[in-house]
Amino acid sequence: MPSSPIRPRRAGFPQLAALLLLSLSALSLGACKPGAEGSPAPATEARNTPVTATADRDEHSYAQPDKVVTEDLALDLALDFDARTIAGTATYTLQWKDDTATELVLDTRDLAIDKVEGEADGQWQPLQFALAPADPTLGSKLTIETPQRNTRVRVTYTTSPDASGLQWLTPEMTEGGQLPFMFSQSQQIHARSWVPLQDTPAIRYTYTAHVTSRPDVMVLMSADNDPDAARDGDYTFSMPQPIPSYLMAIAAGDLVFKPISGRAGVWAEPATIDRAVAEFEDTEKMIETTEALYGPYRWERYDLLILPPSFPYGGMENPRLSFITPTVIVGDKSLVSLIAHELAHSWSGNLVTFSSAKHGWLNEGFTSYVENRIVESLYGKEFSDMEYVIARNALADGIAAMPEATQALAVRPGTELDADDALSAVSYDKGAWFLQFLEQRFGREVFDAFLRDYFDHFAFQSITTEQFLDYARANLFDKHPDTVTDAEIQEWVYGPGIPAYAPQVLSRNFGIVDSARLAWLGSPQLPPRQITDAWSTQEWLHFLDSLPPTLTHAQMAQLDAAYGFTGTDNGEIAMRWYPLAVRSGYTEANDALAAFTERVGRRKLIMPIYTALVQTEPGLALAKEIFARARPGYHPITTASVEKLIAEAKPAPAPAPAADATTETSEAPSP
Ligand code: BES
Numbered sequence: 001m002p003s004s005p006i007r008p009r010r011a012g013f014p015q016l017a018a019l020l021l022l023s024l025s026a027l028s029l030g031a032c033k034p035g036a037e038g039s040p041a042p043a044t045e046a047r048n049t050p051v052t053a054t055a056d057r058d059e060h061s062y063a064q065p066d067k068v069v070t071e072d073l074a075l076d077l078a079l080d081f082d083a084r085t086i087a088g089t090a091t092y093t094l095q096w097k098d099d100t101a102t103e104l105v106l107d108t109r110d111l112a113i114d115k116v117e118g119e120a121d122g123q124w125q126p127l128q129f130a131l132a133p134a135d136p137t138l139g140s141k142l143t144i145e146t147p148q149r150n151t152r153v154r155v156t157y158t159t160s161p162d163a164s165g166l167q168w169l170t171p172e173m174t175e176g177g178q179l180p181f182m183f184s185q186s187q188q189i190h191a192r193s194w195v196p197l198q199d200t201p202a203i204r205y206t207y208t209a210h211v212t213s214r215p216d217v218m219v220l221m222s223a224d225n226d227p228d229a230a231r232d233g234d235y236t237f238s239m240p241q242p243i244p245s246y247l248m249a250i251a252a253g254d255l256v257f258k259p260i261s262g263r264a265g266v267w268a269e270p271a272t273i274d275r276a277v278a279e280f281e282d283t284e285k286m287i288e289t290t291e292a293l294y295g296p297y298r299w300e301r302y303d304l305l306i307l308p309p310s311f312p313y314g315g316m317e318n319p320r321l322s323f324i325t326p327t328v329i330v331g332d333k334s335l336v337s338l339i340a341h342e343l344a345h346s347w348s349g350n351l352v353t354f355s356s357a358k359h360g361w362l363n364e365g366f367t368s369y370v371e372n373r374i375v376e377s378l379y380g381k382e383f384s385d386m387e388y389v390i391a392r393n394a395l396a397d398g399i400a401a402m403p404e405a406t407q408a409l410a411v412r413p414g415t416e417l418d419a420d421d422a423l424s425a426v427s428y429d430k431g432a433w434f435l436q437f438l439e440q441r442f443g444r445e446v447f448d449a450f451l452r453d454y455f456d457h458f459a460f461q462s463i464t465t466e467q468f469l470d471y472a473r474a475n476l477f478d479k480h481p482d483t484v485t486d487a488e489i490q491e492w493v494y495g496p497g498i499p500a501y502a503p504q505v506l507s508r509n510f511g512i513v514d515s516a517r518l519a520w521l522g523s524p525q526l527p528p529r530q531i532t533d534a535w536s537t538q539e540w541l542h543f544l545d546s547l548p549p550t551l552t553h554a555q556m557a558q559l560d561a562a563y564g565f566t567g568t569d570n571g572e573i574a575m576r577w578y579p580l581a582v583r584s585g586y587t588e589a590n591d592a593l594a595a596f597t598e599r600v601g602r603r604k605l606i607m608p609i610y611t612a613l614v615q616t617e618p619g620l621a622l623a624k625e626i627f628a629r630a631r632p633g634y635h636p637i638t639t640a641s642v643e644k645l646i647a648e649a650k651p652a653p654a655p656a657p658a659a660d661a662t663t664e665t666s667e668a669p670s671p
């Protein structure tokens, strides 16, 4: 793919004066709005045995939805913080689809299965079962003999202390330091490590849970959490709307609640709660904005749970209770588009769900588009444009290095599918770009109404790309003939790269940033304070993103002295500055880099730092040192990613010499 036309072009010096003038006049308009960075996508967990995609089955599950599906799941679980296990029973209410079926096949990973029973004539009877040897990607297939096709089956089990979908933290690893903490992360295929189930998004079921724990911790689930629940170690939950397994979630710790509105609020450790409520005070407005665009919020409450910094993602859209990294609490609301994103999943993802990860863009692309619409509506077009430009520049960098087959939005049947690749920046940012393209062609009014009807039409269903396309053909393309061609749709959905006719987004604010950067690279004059003082997080991110790959030591020291990047509290800045420091041999940043990388387990923020480090022998040695210290506090998903990176490292013997930065080396070739 050619590099994105929205990437800042190399400007000749005669152009600079004009750019600077533009900067200063724009500055007088003065707007600096809150919001957040776009979405370099999280990859799924580090497991690397590819499976082959077929048209309609989910290659990442042993479940057989054509034979039997779970309609309801009743959990009775005990949390044991000392043993780091969950033990108890899972009872399935089943709907048999095939009256010749004699087996119920469930997904499990590292579970000890104690017994399996089936209900017949009101009596629970033991059932035969077999737990297959573990597949490294899929876990262990649990085959239960059900010659009577029981309506209810019950499995008694215990999780492993190393369950891939759970993290258990000691009190020292929490903010308060007094009580332990635990949380789940089920997407993509980790629910099976804490509940035996049909672990495919193709199946939806309601659930209830009775959970016991030590009495001093509060337990929450992706269900009807009661803000007034007594903290007594005995909790019950109900999720009456049918959900897919990857939205199963549980967390426990020293958690307190504060409301944002009648239906929205924050759960967090006492030391964090006030900062979190202030940062996320726009949540109710976000819900109202999304409802105005796409119809009612269908999940009753919408609460946020602030997790410890080891949470491996930015956010996870667990229904009624989004799990959120604390790294977006930066004090100026500049990273709250993460909340818009997780909230948007209440429509795109939780209400209308991909039927398997190869249709991941139906969740993440739609959500990134809706996120941007929420941000535009709340914080203005310039702000949402900045977010699109940041995301699309990252996409342009990433996509060129990807195999062509994985540059398509929807994975074609027959393609080798690695769990790592199923969701990439393509699903997020190319997905959102495609929807923006449709919006521009059909016009906002038509496209908004179409999307609203789409969410209604497929509410509480799990669908494929082809189902979306059939629906769009009948309800959008055919109703407005000659607006898009079949070839264009095919190119977007199944083709590599970004179509040449994709809509282009320009940010006026970034024009100012570009002129400042180019002026500095051409002379050692940093932009005037009046300019940079008005920059939001997004402008700093763009400034850092468009610097040359390496700077001289003097340039690094000058930037650091002026802007204090080393030691920043802002993870989005840290994930850009520290890799630049590593590549440039600016070792003054090493201590702060190490402290950041040890404290934070969010993969998006720390993987670029590890990736920069492992390029050289001394960097690899530092990466190993940091990882050894950080590992006890990392989540299993992060540990797996860092381990893989270090194991596959091919370092150069010496640090790359710090290149002299000039505008000539600074940017990708213009398209
Ligand atoms: N559902 C994802 C997180 C996820 C994706 C977990 C794939 C496991 C596998 C969540 O909604 C998400 O996209 N999070 C992003 C937020 C960002 C794009 C605003 C993240 O964690 O960075």
Ligand code: ZN
Residues within 6 Å of the ligand: 341, 345, 363, 364, 367
């Ligand atoms: Zn998402």
